[in-house]
Amino acid sequence: ENGSAAAIPIDPRFDIAYVTPVTIGTPPQTLYLDFDTGSSDLWVFSSHTPESQVRGQRIYSPEKSSTAKLLAGHTWSILYGDGSGSLGNVYTDNFTVGGVTVTSQAVQTAQQVSYSFTSQSEIHGLVGLGFSTLNTVFPNGQLTFFDNAKSTLDSPVFTADLKWKKEGTYDFGFIDETKYTGEITYLPVQTDPGYWTFTSSGYAVGDGAFHPASIVGIADTGTSLTYLPAEVVTSYWGQVDGAVDSDYYGGYVFPCSSKLPSFTFGVGPANITIPASYINYAQITEGSPVCFGGLQSSSWLGVNIWGDVALKAAFVVFNGANPPTIGWAKK
């Protein structure tokens, strides 16, 4: 059975993250989760999360679900690239998103969450859509929702159609031709260690010359911004008057009144252009004349990340066939 679900920006001012409604258990409990191709744990705020760490989030209560089963002796603990993290124990239960149901999905209930999750009331947990090899459950790693659902889908794919300051969609099991223009360019995926890792064929700043390059990076719906090699972002921000790489603000900032160039990245023989508006990410604080860039250096990360700022400029196909591939199309 195929499915389709909304990807809703959690903040109307800037696209910090997107959440998608899911139901867990019997009777169904509805939570809004962050679908994250950059990780592979499905975890939720729960009745096991200390009240001091819950601030408005909806919670999953396994004790109120007749289909919940404790996965005895199993625990999990995860740390994300942004320094946030969570840990807890594991149940299996019915899990449905957009009409696609997996019975006996591993649902990781949080017994601890870091303050950044506590402070983000609109995110009630994450659904990892990376490869199951990255799952942190111990002693036996668990399968992602997509890996469990794959065999029931018409095609072993899901697509991401994220949008700038608007609601987009995740589709499961099919490719909606009305969501993109032209052709989809498919690229090979390196599945080790478990991210959707692909190689971009280069970049251009605004209407400038295209620079052929091999930029190895991950497609990560769970990361807000896009992080690329220093030489790439230096050439981009070098075109913006007043742009500086600020230690104080932790990245490239620029005068909000600046006119930004677009950014184009290569996908095989094709390319995707990120409009300037997507790179004018947000004011440092409400009303500030200083703005934070959506394109930042990956130097300190050790990995290039094509986050939401890039993904929302395209229609992206995550093809879970063997071997997996990733497809990019304009829209």
Ligand SMILES: NCc1ccc(-c2ccco2)nc1
């Ligand atoms: N890339 C995974 C991920 C997703 C969300 C978050 C997060 C922190 C605070 C609110 O949300 N952290 C990491």
